[in-house]
Amino acid sequence: MDLKEIGKRAENEIKTAQNQNDLKKIVQKYLGKTGEITQILHSLKNLSISEKKKLGQDANILKTQLMNLISSKEIIFAKKELEEIEKKTDIDLTMPARQASVGHLHPITQIENRVIEIFSNLGFEVAQGPEAETEWYNFDALNIPKDHPARDMWDTFWLKTDKKMLLRTHTSPVQVRYMEKNLPPIKIIAPGRIFRYEATDSSHEINFYQLEGLMIDRNITLADLKGVIEKFFQSLLGGQTEIRLRPSFFPFTEPSVEIDIKCMICGGKGCSACSQRGWLEMGGAGMVHPEVLKSVNLNPKEWQGFAFGMGLDRLAMMKYKVNNIRLFYSGDLRFLEQF
Amino acid sequence: MKFSYNWLQSYFSKKLPKADDLAEILTLGAFEVKDIEKTGNDYILEIDIMPNRPDCLSYFGIATEIQALTGIALNITPAKIIAKAKGGNIKVTNEEVKECLRYCGREMSNIKVAESSHWIKASLIANGLQPINNIVDAANYIMLETGQPLHVFDADKIEGKQIVIRHAKKGEEINALDENKYKLDENILVIADQKKPLAIAGIKGGQDAAISKHTKRIFIESANFEYKGIRKSSRKLNLKTDASIRYEYGIDRNMCLDALNRFCSLIEGDIAKEIVDIYPGVNRIKPKTIKFNLDLIEKIIGLSIPLNQVVSILKSLNIKIVKKTSKALELSIPTNRPDLNIPADIAEELIRIYGLNRVKSNLPIYPLTIPKRNEAVYWENNIKNILKELGFIETYNYSFISDKDAKGIGNLIELENPVSDEFKYLRPNLIFNLLKLVGFNLKIKQIQGKKVGDYLQLFEIGNIFKKVKSGIEEKRMLTGLIWSEKEKNGFLCAKSLLEMLFKQLGVSSYYFDPDQNSSTDVWIKSKTAEINIDGKTVGHLGAISLKILQDFESPQWVFAFDIDLEKLIKECNEENEFEEIPKFPAAIRDISILLPKEIRVAAVLKLLNDVSDNLKDADLLDIYEGKELPEGKKNLTFRLIFQAKDRTLFGQEIDLNMQKIIKELEKNPGWEVRK
Numbered sequence A: 001m002d003l004k005e006i007g008k009r010a011e012n013e014i015k016t017a018q019n020q021n022d023l024k025k026i027v028q029k030y031l032g033k034t035g036e037i038t039q040i041l042h043s044l045k046n047l048s049i050s051e052k053k054k055l056g057q058d059a060n061i062l063k064t065q066l067m068n069l070i071s072s073k074e075i076i077f078a079k080k081e082l083e084e085i086e087k088k089t090d091i092d093l094t095m096p097a098r099q100a101s102v103g104h105l106h107p108i109t110q111i112e113n114r115v116i117e118i119f120s121n122l123g124f125e126v127a128q129g130p131e132a133e134t135e136w137y138n139f140d141a142l143n144i145p146k147d148h149p150a151r152d153m154w155d156t157f158w159l160k161t162d163k164k165m166l167l168r169t170h171t172s173p174v175q176v177r178y179m180e181k182n183l184p185p186i187k188i189i190a191p192g193r194i195f196r197y198e199a200t201d202s203s204h205e206i207n208f209y210q211l212e213g214l215m216i217d218r219n220i221t222l223a224d225l226k227g228v229i230e231k232f233f234q235s236l237l238g239g240q241t242e243i244r245l246r247p248s249f250f251p252f253t254e255p256s257v258e259i260d261i262k263c264m265i266c267g268g269k270g271c272s273a274c275s276q277r278g279w280l281e282m283g284g285a286g287m288v289h290p291e292v293l294k295s296v297n298l299n300p301k302e303w304q305g306f307a308f309g310m311g312l313d314r315l316a317m318m319k320y321k322v323n324n325i326r327l328f329y330s331g332d333l334r335f336l337e338q339f
Numbered sequence B: 001m002k003f004s005y006n007w008l009q010s011y012f013s014k015k016l017p018k019a020d021d022l023a024e025i026l027t028l029g030a031f032e033v034k035d036i037e038k039t040g041n042d043y044i045l046e047i048d049i050m051p052n053r054p055d056c057l058s059y060f061g062i063a064t065e066i067q068a069l070t071g072i073a074l075n076i077t078p079a080k081i082i083a084k085a086k087g088g089n090i091k092v093t094n095e096e097v098k099e100c101l102r103y104c105g106r107e108m109s110n111i112k113v114a115e116s117s118h119w120i121k122a123s124l125i126a127n128g129l130q131p132i133n134n135i136v137d138a139a140n141y142i143m144l145e146t147g148q149p150l151h152v153f154d155a156d157k158i159e160g161k162q163i164v165i166r167h168a169k170k171g172e173e174i175n176a177l178d179e180n181k182y183k184l185d186e187n188i189l190v191i192a193d194q195k196k197p198l199a200i201a202g203i204k205g206g207q208d209a210a211i212s213k214h215t216k217r218i219f220i221e222s223a224n225f226e227y228k229g230i231r232k233s234s235r236k237l238n239l240k241t242d243a244s245i246r247y248e249y250g251i252d253r254n255m256c257l258d259a260l261n262r263f264c265s266l267i268e269g270d271i272a273k274e275i276v277d278i279y280p281g282v283n284r285i286k287p288k289t290i291k292f293n294l295d296l297i298e299k300i301i302g303l304s305i306p307l308n309q310v311v312s313i314l315k316s317l318n319i320k321i322v323k324k325t326s327k328a329l330e331l332s333i334p335t336n337r338p339d340l341n342i343p344a345d346i347a348e349e350l351i352r353i354y355g356l357n358r359v360k361s362n363l364p365i366y367p368l369t370i371p372k373r374n375e376a377v378y379w380e381n382n383i384k385n386i387l388k389e390l391g392f393i394e395t396y397n398y399s400f401i402s403d404k405d406a407k408g409i410g411n412l413i414e415l416e417n418p419v420s421d422e423f424k425y426l427r428p429n430l431i432f433n434l435l436k437l438v439g440f441n442l443k444i445k446q447i448q449g450k451k452v453g454d455y456l457q458l459f460e461i462g463n464i465f466k467k468v469k470s471g472i473e474e475k476r477m478l479t480g481l482i483w484s485e486k487e488k489n490g491f492l493c494a495k496s497l498l499e500m501l502f503k504q505l506g507v508s509s510y511y512f513d514p515d516q517n518s519s520t521d522v523w524i525k526s527k528t529a530e531i532n533i534d535g536k537t538v539g540h541l542g543a544i545s546l547k548i549l550q551d552f553e554s555p556q557w558v559f560a561f562d563i564d565l566e567k568l569i570k571e572c573n574e575e576n577e578f579e580e581i582p583k584f585p586a587a588i589r590d591i592s593i594l595l596p597k598e599i600r601v602a603a604v605l606k607l608l609n610d611v612s613d614n615l616k617d618a619d620l621l622d623i624y625e626g627k628e629l630p631e632g633k634k635n636l637t638f639r640l641i642f643q644a645k646d647r648t649l650f651g652q653e654i655d656l657n658m659q660k661i662i663k664e665l666e667k668n669p670g671w672e673v674r675k
Helices: A004-018 A021-030 A038-046 A049-088 A108-120 A149-153 A173-180 A222-237 A290-295 A312-320 A325-329 B006-007 B019-029 B060-068 B118-126 B135-147 B229-239 B242-249 B253-266 B295-300 B307-316 B343-354 B375-389 B429-445 B489-505 B546-551 B566-570 B602-609 B651-668
Strands: A132-134 A164-168 A184-193 A206-216 A241-249 A252-262 A281-287 A304-311 B002-003 B033-039 B042-047 B081-083 B091-094 B100-109 B150-154 B162-167 B174-175 B181-183 B189-192 B199-200 B219-227 B270-277 B288-293 B320-324 B329-335 B455-468 B472-484 B510-513 B523-533 B538-542 B558-563 B587-596 B613-625 B633-642 B673-675
Touching: A004 A021, A004 A038, A004 A049, A021 A049, A108 A184, A108 A206, A108 A222, A108 A312, A108 B375, A149 B242, A173 A184, A173 A206, A173 A290, A173 A304, A206 A222, A206 A281, A206 A312, A222 A241, A222 A252, A222 A281, A222 A304, A222 A312, A222 B019, A222 B295, A241 A281, A241 B019, A241 B135, A252 A304, A252 B343, A281 A290, A281 A312, A304 A312, A312 A325, A325 B523, B002 B006, B002 B118, B006 B019, B006 B042, B019 B033, B019 B042, B019 B060, B042 B229, B060 B135, B060 B307, B081 B100, B091 B100, B091 B135, B091 B270, B100 B162, B100 B253, B118 B135, B118 B162, B135 B150, B135 B242, B135 B253, B150 B199, B150 B253, B162 B219, B174 B199, B219 B229, B219 B242, B219 B253, B229 B242, B253 B270, B288 B295, B288 B343, B295 B343, B307 B320, B307 B329, B307 B343, B375 B455, B375 B489, B375 B566, B429 B455, B429 B472, B429 B558, B455 B489, B472 B489, B472 B566, B489 B523, B489 B538, B523 B566, B538 B546, B538 B566, B558 B566, B587 B651, B602 B613, B602 B651, B633 B651, B651 B673
Parallel strands: B091 B162
Antiparallel strands: A132 A164, A184 A206, A206 A304, A241 A252, A252 A281, A281 A304, B002 B042, B033 B042, B081 B270, B100 B219, B100 B270, B150 B219, B162 B189, B174 B181, B189 B199, B288 B329, B320 B329, B455 B472, B472 B558, B510 B523, B523 B538, B538 B558, B587 B633, B587 B673, B613 B633
16 A cells, blocks of 8 residues: 555645544554554555665654644634634623622812821821710810800800810810820821701711821921922822912911912903812911910920811712712712712 | 001001002901992992901001001091080999909980981991981991991980999890890890990890980990900801890990091081099000010011011001110000000011012921821721722711610710711711712612612711710721622621631731621611721721611612721731741642531631641632532532641641541531541
């Protein structure tokens, strides 16, 4: 038999094989126990040494060639088979996704975390205080005179207790509590829930969150306040955020300022988001009043610094474009599940 | 307070900036202009006057601010009066010099009550006041202009020609000009004649001596009352007036006479030569002196203002420089500025007029230190994140509960001034407000036609309040709710989530004690366990009472954990130590025990752990309580995993161990290990 002819035939058959099964048959036909090439190899014993050598070599070469061809074809078929399974398995990509079971953090928690992170990076500690406060910490120690309209700046919830107590109207009492126990230099922030006795609407709540900040050292100035606050807002809202200070009055700071940030929606031209003002009021601040330092036995000639307070709800409303503060306390999952 | 742009302009010879620009200048340098309204050819500016600036509850005050901020000089014409008439008919006695700090008065005769001039009427309307007649209108006009409230009496109606400043007598009443009758008491100061109160001092006039169209002679009062008394009376009577607001702010005692004269110059009539002026020495205030070191500006503001600017700003604010050295100024503060007391107050005046926008941002330089970590905040945040990852939704609820919710709850803190019955008490737990959310949210989902999820997991971290002997006990709590459609699964679900939380927090030695007595009516006692960590009770885990669920309109079978956060945080632990990965194979044996139903799994586990050698783990595989079992019995199947650290265990060794275990288990009456 002619090896060449067998080789050509086999190669052809391998080429036209359709599947693994065809290949199996080809292997059997040529390389199996009774396969054509196997038979040629068996028949060698009847030939002369030189013929044996020549034919044997050729047959073995052909055998290896065919095996290589078959195995590369096999790889192709195996891949095809997997592709076939992939194709046959039907997944409707437009079907609604299965609900994942991770929960949600409240948007104010998220803002608070971010705020704490930024101030921690600037070296500020986090301090806390009680929500039910004494008149001393909420007003007197902060230089807010009794029976004066200045007290009306904070509409207060009073509690029916033997000793006169109230719900803190700002986080500023934490300043006093902290300074009583810690010596300067001081760098703290105090986020927390505060309370105001007022009618609720889309921007007013009876409980909400404030962030207090306090920095006391020997030479801290109003320019430092502006720098720190500006860094904070740029960190939180983006590097381009602009702030401005304008005069204000708080009994516990002197000078007192109001902090505005340039409206990010209109860029300061005035739009509905900023009530056409171009600027948004973010909080109050100032240099700590010497009387406040005295109330915690610090010498105002030695120590000075700034304090600020801003609404976390307000920040969250701005950052997430929430148009109604009451949503934060509604417990409505249609709201909470968006965060 | 409202200010008319045209009226303000009338105090300046030079043209003021346009209304919009003026508003911006005032906002950036003095007070926020909340609103500008165009009316006719005028603009009305709504200016938010801060409570430390009584001087600015007047046109003079704001005009002075404008002078300082724009550099345009004020040009106020002083009042010129010719007083020729004979007065001295009305005698004034001030019985309360601590409350009536100064009392000035003057008579005018030959008065013709008529309509006011167009300018006066327009000016009052611009400020939201109703014109009445030339006398009353002039008094109001002067009050707006100077900030000094005036009151005008019909001199012929003052009985006994005597005015007495005294406290009201018990039972006295007054028919006020606002046509209301006010009941007075001994704490309220009145201006009275011989017989009756004619006015509530500093707050409101009465009808008895009011100006009428027949009035011929008047007595004008220009007085100053102590702010605390006015505030108390105003609150007690629930009567706030333009006058009372100004007194509460603490207006200047030294402007009484000037305001009085300005009034006299405004109306036609004969002005009496005699002036009443009761101004006791103890009440007199003189300009304060403040020593101001020039370097203070730089020291607290962080920028320096040129000396000539400092001088001109102070001058424009009517602050006199009494002495000047290269380092310091001695300043004399006008008496209408009670807000200026210390050098820092002067620094504020200088910087706001000079321009706060000139303050350049600066980042303070301080030694590099790592801020001390606030453990409570750190762990609270960890807990929130873990719970979120376990599928919980964080909620923020009100710190209040309603009158209705409060029924049957003891030791509540009640609000003295609640906004409504809905928010009447401070919350005694977080559970109530959380429970409301279960029914509320399920209902919303139903209404929207959305498929109700088969479970709901909510939590909140917040403060709760309780009345105790020493006052108020305020505690921070962590409360989670789990509602599941498959009722009983809720408990196991809650327990496994809580265990996962504890594991993540490094809390290891905890157990759930079912034999507890500390839970309240909120819970189903038999289905609630005490959470113990390291032998300390930190809270509860269990089923909420069906009655409570009903009250809060929640579906049945809500499970909750309610944990004292401070106590939990004390047990949190970040330390962790690597344990060698086992080198030798584990052997597994399953064991089935038939035992009385009431035996708790924990008891069996404890026994297994106590008697086995090399027991690595014992897991409950199955609980079976089918009918085929003998009455009152259940079948528990455990998988026991044996493993030694130092060798491979022999089969024989384990078999012996199993025999020992079976023997120990079967020592208990009614326990049978199925072989």
